[in-house]
Amino acid sequence: DAKTTQPNSMESNEEEPVHLPCNHSTISGTDYIHWYRQLPSQGPEYVIHGLTSNVNNRMASLAIAEDRKSSTLILHRATLRDAAVYYCILRDPLNQAGTALIFGKGTTLSVSS
Amino acid sequence: DAGVTQSPTHLIKTRGQQVTLRCSPKSGHDTVSWYQQALGQGPQFIFQYYEEEERQRGNFPDRFSGHQFPNYSSELNVNALLLGDSALYLCASSSKTGRFTDTQYFGPGTRLTVL
Numbered sequence: 001d002a003k004t005t006q007p008n009s010m011e012s013n014e015e016e017p018v019h020l021p022c023n024h025s026t027i028s029g030t031d032y033i034h035w036y037r038q039l040p041s042q043g044p045e046y047v048i049h050g051l052t053s054n055v056n057n058r059m060a061s062l063a064i065a066e067d068r069k070s071s072t073l074i075l076h077r078a079t080l081r082d083a084a085v086y087y088c089i090l091r092d093p094l095n096q097a098g099t100a101l102i103f104g105k106g107t108t109l110s111v112s113s
Numbered sequence: 114d115a116g117v118t119q120s121p122t123h124l125i126k127t128r129g130q131q132v133t134l135r136c137s138p139k140s141g142h143d144t145v146s147w148y149q150q151a152l153g154q155g156p157q158f159i160f161q162y163y164e165e166e167e168r169q170r171g172n173f174p175d176r177f178s179g180h181q182f183p184n185y186s187s188e189l190n191v192n193a194l195l196l197g198d199s200a201l202y203l204c205a206s207s208s209k210t211g212r213f214t215d216t217q218y219f220g221p222g223t224r225l226t227v228l
Binding site: 032041042046100105 | 117144146148156157158169171203205207209215218219220221
């Protein structure tokens with residue numbers, strides 16, 4: 001699986017938008033971009049995923065660069081509950097080897113009131 | 114609808130002992146993956162089970178073994194425990210069919226401490 005690069009940490013204030021960047025310059029044409037987050041003392045949870053077009057769901061938005069070498073997870077109004085480690089992961093659903101998630105160290109997001 | 118459940122929540126063992134961790138997948142899921150998460154690190158993939166067979170394995174020694182039962186639940190066994198095996202062990206379930214393909218749902222984990 002191709003590698004991703006994320007900042008170690010970011011800070012935000014409550015009710016402000018947060019843009020979490022991810023670089024994946026070696027992404028292949030069949031790799032989907034997945035985001036998971038891990039709240040304190042919990043297992044990771046799925047946030048969003050996309051291939052080429054920008055995606056929105058109730059949790060967040062995913063903006064994907066036209067060349068797909070980078071993406072940004074957008075939390076439109078951060079809350080204290082959004083404080084977590086955010087992981088950007090590339091997944092190829094056609095990978096016959098399996099569907100393991102390869103986690104990096106992620107970005108630790110701190111949210112202040 | 115219950116999500117992924119794991120037992121026990123916490124476990125303390127001594128070096129050289131053996132441990133078994135258990136996982137029940139989310140309803141409708143047929144695939145179980147296990148991950149090890151050391152303090153301050155991202156989860157590391159151990160192995161994945163589907164149709165009661167190990168389908169994919171990460172870079173873990175043979176001391177780590179598993180099993181999947183006909184009801185899709187799974188066990189992770191670790192033999193000859195080392196201090197370095199102390200970690201949070203996460204189970205994730207997913208479905209190889211249907212619209213949930215490829216999204217993994219994680220349990221809360223089992224915290225293993227080896228003394």
